[in-house]
Amino acid sequence: MASDHEQPGLSSLGKVGRSSGEIGPEHEPLVNGIHTSESYSASAAILPFLFPALGGLLYGYDIGATSCATISIESATLSGISWYDLSSVEVGLITSGSLYGALIGSFLAFNIADFLGRRRELIMASIMYLVGALVTAFAPNLVVMVIGRFVYGIGIGLAMHAAPMYIAETAPSQIRGVLISLKEFFIVLGMVAGYGFGSLLVETVSGWRYMYGASTPLAVIMGIGMCWLPASPRWLLLRAIQGKGNMQELRETAVCCLCRLRGQSIGDSASQHVDEILTELSYVGEEKEVTLGEIFHGKCLKAMIIGAGLVLFQQITGQPSVLYYAASVLQSAGFSAASDATRVSILLGLLKLIMTGVAVVVVDRLGRRPLLLGGVSGMVISLFLLGSYYLFLDDLAAIAVVALLLYVGCYQLSFGPIGWLMISEVFPLRLRGRGLSVAVLVNFGANALVTFAFSPLKAWLGAGIVFYVFGVIAILSLVFIFFIVPETKGLTLEEIEVKCL
Numbered sequence: 001m002a003s004d005h006e007q008p009g010l011s012s013l014g015k016v017g018r019s020s021g022e023i024g025p026e027h028e029p030l031v032n033g034i035h036t037s038e039s040y041s042a043s044a045a046i047l048p049f050l051f052p053a054l055g056g057l058l059y060g061y062d063i064g065a066t067s068c069a070t071i072s073i074e075s076a077t078l079s080g081i082s083w084y085d086l087s088s089v090e091v092g093l094i095t096s097g098s099l100y101g102a103l104i105g106s107f108l109a110f111n112i113a114d115f116l117g118r119r120r121e122l123i124m125a126s127i128m129y130l131v132g133a134l135v136t137a138f139a140p141n142l143v144v145m146v147i148g149r150f151v152y153g154i155g156i157g158l159a160m161h162a163a164p165m166y167i168a169e170t171a172p173s174q175i176r177g178v179l180i181s182l183k184e185f186f187i188v189l190g191m192v193a194g195y196g197f198g199s200l201l202v203e204t205v206s207g208w209r210y211m212y213g214a215s216t217p218l219a220v221i222m223g224i225g226m227c228w229l230p231a232s233p234r235w236l237l238l239r240a241i242q243g244k245g246n247m248q249e250l251r252e253t254a255v256c257c258l259c260r261l262r263g264q265s266i267g268d269s270a271s272q273h274v275d276e277i278l279t280e281l282s283y284v285g286e287e288k289e290v291t292l293g294e295i296f297h298g299k300c301l302k303a304m305i306i307g308a309g310l311v312l313f314q315q316i317t318g319q320p321s322v323l324y325y326a327a328s329v330l331q332s333a334g335f336s337a338a339s340d341a342t343r344v345s346i347l348l349g350l351l352k353l354i355m356t357g358v359a360v361v362v363v364d365r366l367g368r369r370p371l372l373l374g375g376v377s378g379m380v381i382s383l384f385l386l387g388s389y390y391l392f393l394d395d396l397a398a399i400a401v402v403a404l405l406l407y408v409g410c411y412q413l414s415f416g417p418i419g420w421l422m423i424s425e426v427f428p429l430r431l432r433g434r435g436l437s438v439a440v441l442v443n444f445g446a447n448a449l450v451t452f453a454f455s456p457l458k459a460w461l462g463a464g465i466v467f468y469v470f471g472v473i474a475i476l477s478l479v480f481i482f483f484i485v486p487e488t489k490g491l492t493l494e495e496i497e498v499k500c501l
Contacts, residue, residue, distance in 0.1 A: 044264075051222055055156075060187035061191070061215055062215070064196075066098070068197075068199060068201070078202075079208070096451070097146050097153060098132075099444060101157065104153070105155065106157040113165075113433030114235075114238075125162060133216045161437050165424055169234040170233070173492045181421055184417035188349065233258045236253055237278055280492075307439040311442050313476075317477055322470075351408055351412075355409045379407055387467035423436055
């Protein structure tokens with residue numbers, strides 16, 4: 001065993017640099033960005049990404065499958081049930097039940113995330129997915145079905161909170177942006193799979209039961225995979241410096257977890273890399289557990305403004321509403337597929353998939369800010385074009401189609417993947433669990449607000465004015481991104497905390 005002076009102790013780590021505010025020599029690697037190269041095996045990095053990303057795929061699948069399931073369940077001949085004659089409120093409970101559950105899941109994550117850890121939270125999410133899907137698929141009546149949708153939604157809230165954290169904390173910094181953006185790709189892939197599978201079963205008797213039940217194998221695979229994967233080394237080290245376990249034991253466990261996550265290529269450097277993380281965490285003051293009041297002060301407040309602001313603008317720039325009008329826009333342009341809502345959804349889903357793939361490829365080359373600024377600029381143009389179409393260009397349907405496709409493509413280049421990427425990077429480690437739960441809560445809450453407010457706003461102002469309002473909000477989001485959102489490309493999570501907050 002190495003001598004005491006070779007191992008970073010909690011007391012020595014916690015003292016350096018904070019009394020004078022200056023950075024000692026031992027912290028220069030952090031500030032100058034010259035840290036030990038993160039060696040990793042590409043094959044070893046796949047599974048620590050894949051199993052958490054299944055949580056996103058299951059979320060996307062639910063969106064796609066539900067759009068087809070509501071058609072099936074309201075059919076007198078194909079629903080296979082006696083309670084098919086549903087009111088608009090009851091259909092709304094089915095479609096939005098998972099959203100309400102996701103809001104509760106996000107609230108639960110605020111209180112239990114740092115205690116459970118990222119891995120166990122994802123295991124719990126997989127259980128909620130499994131139970132919710134089975135209850136929904138075998139529901140004998142509407143009440144049980146809504147309960148199943150609600151339970152499934154809790155799984156969504158937990159998964160969308162823990163998956164980006166686990167991926168961000170375990171991924172090498174060189175490919176962190178790619179992997180977290182790929183999680184958004186998995187969400188869109190799930191949507192396309194849900195649309196496709198649903199369109200195949202929409203004319204099958206009791207097809208809605210099969211649509212919802214089809215997600216259970218993936219939930220099982222996700223749960224087994226997360227049981228097999230190691231805990232996040234950074235979460236273990238956070239517990240160590242906060243005195244929630246034996247320092248040496250947690251450090252050794254973190255080294256073992258890091259070796260499993262990086263594969264054989266990390267060699268003997270795992271111990272050194274863990275010590276670097278410990279030193280950096282101690283320097284930036286992570287040994288103190290965050291309090292509720294502290295969330296709204298200093299760098300915690302700045303991180304909260306960046307994270308919550310991005311996901312708020314992600315929703316209130318009209319994304320749910322634009323997609324709501326997709327079928328009517330394509331139909332007005334004479335596309336035969338527009339008469340079939342499921343085919344239209346598949347078409348847009350494929351476009352979302354392609355553009356998300358482009359974002360995944362370039363995010364760690366171009367950076368986060370260029371994609372956000374460029375993509376949101378395209379959204380501004382498309383929203384004003386859509387507003388103009390509904391106000392005074394209604395005889396030029398091609399403009400509406402171009403605007404719709406431009407909006408969807410630009411959203412998937414910017415807010416779609418980059419919003420989730422930034423909120424997983426920008427929060428300090430001790431705030432990450434609670435901060436991300438607030439951000440996810442804002443995301444789902446804003447989604448619900450825009451979805452429910454759109455119809456009355458449309459009736460009051462007209463679709464054209466509403467899209468103009470979204471366009472103005474998108475301009476405000478550009479100002480927010482330009483002045484507030486930092487560039488995190490190529491930085492470790494600890495460097496982001498020091499340099500960007």
